[in-house]
Amino acid sequence: MDQAMIEFQSVTKQYPGGQPAVDGLSMSIAKGSVTVFVGPSGCGKTTSLRMINRMVEPTSGTITVDGRDVTSVPAAELRRSMGYVMQSAGLLPHRSVLDNIATVPRLNGVSKRDARKRAEELLDVVGLAHSLGGRYPSQLSGGQQQRVGVARALAADPPVLLMDEPFSAVDPVVRDELQQELLRLQKDLAKTIVFVTHDIDEATILGDKVAVFATGGKLAQYAAPEEILRAPANNFVASFVGRDRGFRHLGFTSSDGVAIHPVPTIIRSSGRYESDSSAAGGWQLVVDADKRPLGWSAPGTETQLIPGGSLFRPGESLRRALDAALSSPSGLGVALDAEGRVLGVVRGGEVLALIEEARQVRQAAL
Numbered sequence: 566m567d568q569a570m571i572e573f574q575s576v577t578k579q580y581p582g583g584q585p586a587v588d589g590l591s592m593s594i595a596k597g598s599v600t601v602f603v604g605p606s607g608c609g610k611t612t613s614l615r616m617i618n619r620m621v622e623p624t625s626g627t628i629t630v631d632g633r634d635v636t637s638v639p640a641a642e643l644r645r646s647m648g649y650v651m652q653s654a655g656l657l658p659h660r661s662v663l664d665n666i667a668t669v670p671r672l673n674g675v676s677k678r679d680a681r682k683r684a685e686e687l688l689d690v691v692g693l694a695h696s697l698g699g700r701y702p703s704q705l706s707g708g709q710q711q712r713v714g715v716a717r718a719l720a721a722d723p724p725v726l727l728m729d730e731p732f733s734a735v736d737p738v739v740r741d742e743l744q745q746e747l748l749r750l751q752k753d754l755a756k757t758i759v760f761v762t763h764d765i766d767e768a769t770i771l772g773d774k775v776a777v778f779a780t781g782g783k784l785a786q787y788a789a790p791e792e793i794l795r796a797p798a799n800n801f802v803a804s805f806v807g808r809d810r811g812f813r814h815l816g817f818t819s820s821d822g823v824a825i826h827p828v829p830t831i832i833r834s835s836g837r838y839e840s841d842s843s844a845a846g847g848w849q850l851v852v853d854a855d856k857r858p859l860g861w862s863a864p865g866t867e868t869q870l871i872p873g874g875s876l877f878r879p880g881e882s883l884r885r886a887l888d889a890a891l892s893s894p895s896g897l898g899v900a901l902d903a904e905g906r907v908l909g910v911v912r913g914g915e916v917l918a919l920i921e922e923a924r925q926v927r928q929a930a931l
């Protein structure tokens with residue numbers, strides 16, 4: 566059985582003069598897992614998150630972290646022992662990126678030199694160039710600021726990371742990147758992450774477990790994302806998950822059987838185009854000298870680059886394969902190897918046929 570890291574036991578929070586913000590919450594969060602709190606606005610997600618590090622105190626009930634009642638640890642110490650990332654990265658505007666990341670280690674008594682060295686390592690971890698270390702937060706993009714926020718939360722190597730809508734203020738493309746980056750990070754770090762969002766897509770992408778909160782601060786369902794999409798516990802969860810949940814469910818269906826076909830390519834290097842095939846008359850994929858995709862060229866327009874759709878890597882879900890095909894101007898989804906080089910393409914029709922097959926297998930199993 567998974568070992569519990571965080572436990573809520575009958576936790577209620579009542580702010581003065583209102584309905585309970587959180588009502589009788591009991592749940593166990595496994596060590597090393599990503600748990601997402603999702604639900605409509607005002608249903609108590611943030612309040613529940615903040616009770617874990619005592620930014621908010623429960624009215625009744627108990628929360629334990631690693632077996633210890635949180636009220637037995639001084640609030641400031643507890644807060645410092647957990648990473649916290651919020652929507653606006655919450656960086657100190659007059660401190661450099663490196664100094665921001667080094668904040669908690671410095672508070673913990675780590676020398677300035679060591680804290681900065683660690684901060685530099687963390688720039689690598691979150692995918693930021695070292696040259697950004699000397700900048701001020703206002704000199705970074707929203708996505709870069711969020712990465713700094715994550716680096717800062719990781720600086721003291723806390724076992725628990727609390728994330729409150731950390732990616733909701735960035736545009737969808739950057740958001741997708743940050744989500745994938747977090748999943749990659751988590752593979753190595755295996756932190757216990759509690760993540761708040763109001764976006765069911767984000768919840769099912771990131772969560773090992775998803776907790777759906779209903780209005781009035783009640784836990785409506787707590788389960789693996791596949792189960793929430795496949796078998797919503799009640800009407801509230803079903804309507805929150807939405808009618809397209811069948812499509813979302815594809816996010817868990819393996820793409821193993823998808824065929825990857827060769828694709829005619831044009832190699833563009835130093836501004837020159839060189840077609841490597843005789844496949845005239847069709848769409849051609851434009852790649853650089855290392856076979857990384859640059860875009861598409863429509864039939865008969867060889868030097869005009871049309872931006873491509875999303876990309877797909879074998880091993881990812883059928884949903885990503887379908888996304889790649891549907892978002893591609895050619896109708897062919899570009900498949901990449903682990904180094905980002907083009908392997909070939911997947912065809913939308915074939916992906917759909919596999920989806921239908923998977924649906925029939927699922928139905929037969931019912």
Ligand SMILES: Nc1ncnc2c1ncn2[C@@H]1O[C@H](COP(=O)(O)OP(=O)(O)OP(=O)(O)O)[C@@H](O)[C@H]1O
Nearest residue numbers: 580581586604605606607608609610611612613763
């Ligand atoms: N400091 C506070 N004082 C009084 N009421 C509060 C306070 N903080 C939150 N609430 C109320 O408690 C309820 C739950 O709020 P909470 O922020 O936890 O919800 P949420 O699900 O995180 O919402 P959102 O997605 O909008 O942030 C809401 O009705 C909110 O108005």
